[in-house]
Amino acid sequence: MTLGRALGDEGFEVFLAMSRKETLKVLSDEHPDFALLDVVLPGINGIEVLRQVKVASPATIVLMMSAYHIVDRAVEAMKLGAYDYLIKPFHIEDMVSTLRCTAEILALGVRVHDTVQTAKG
Numbered sequence: 001m002t003l004g005r006a007l008g009d010e011g012f013e014v015f016l017a018m019s020r021k022e023t024l025k026v027l028s029d030e031h032p033d034f035a036l037l038d039v040v041l042p043g044i045n046g047i048e049v050l051r052q053v054k055v056a057s058p059a060t061i062v063l064m065m066s067a068y069h070i071v072d073r074a075v076e077a078m079k080l081g082a083y084d085y086l087i088k089p090f091h092i093e094d095m096v097s098t099l100r101c102t103a104e105i106l107a108l109g110v111r112v113h114d115t116v117q118t119a120k121g
Contacts, residue, residue: 003036006092012099020044020052027057033106034099037082039066039073047076054081061102065090 004014015030017023020041026032035053039046046064053062064077067088074085084098 003092003095007096007099010092010096020049023049024052024056027053027060031057032060034102035060035062036095037062037064039064039068039077047073047080050077050080050082061106063095063098 004016008014012034015026015032017026020043023035023037027035035057037046037050037053041049046066050062050064053060058081061083062081064074064082064085065088066073066085069087077085083102086095086098
C-alpha cells in the first residue's frame, strides 16, 4: 500500500506532487496543513524544496522523510523549519500518530488565536 493511499484511508485529504513545480502549485492552490517531503528527489535536493515550501507556504507543516540517517541533513531540515524528520522504513501508524498530534497542536493554536482576537475585540 502506498503512503498516499494509507493516509487517505485514515481520513486525510492527499495531494501528490512529483516535482518541485507540482509541489509549489499544490501549495499555492490547496494550502495544505501538512507536507511530506522526501530528502532525496529526482533532479533536486529535498532540503532545497523545503526552503521553497517554507517561503511559498510558511504555515504548512513539513515532515521530512529519508531512507538515509544523515544527522547533518536532519539538523539542517529542522533549522529550516521542518517539524519532524522520519527515517524510512517507518510504520504508517507512526506517521498517522505524528500527523494527528500535529493537527491537535494546530487546532490549539487556532483556538488560542481566536481567544486572543475575541479578547481584543
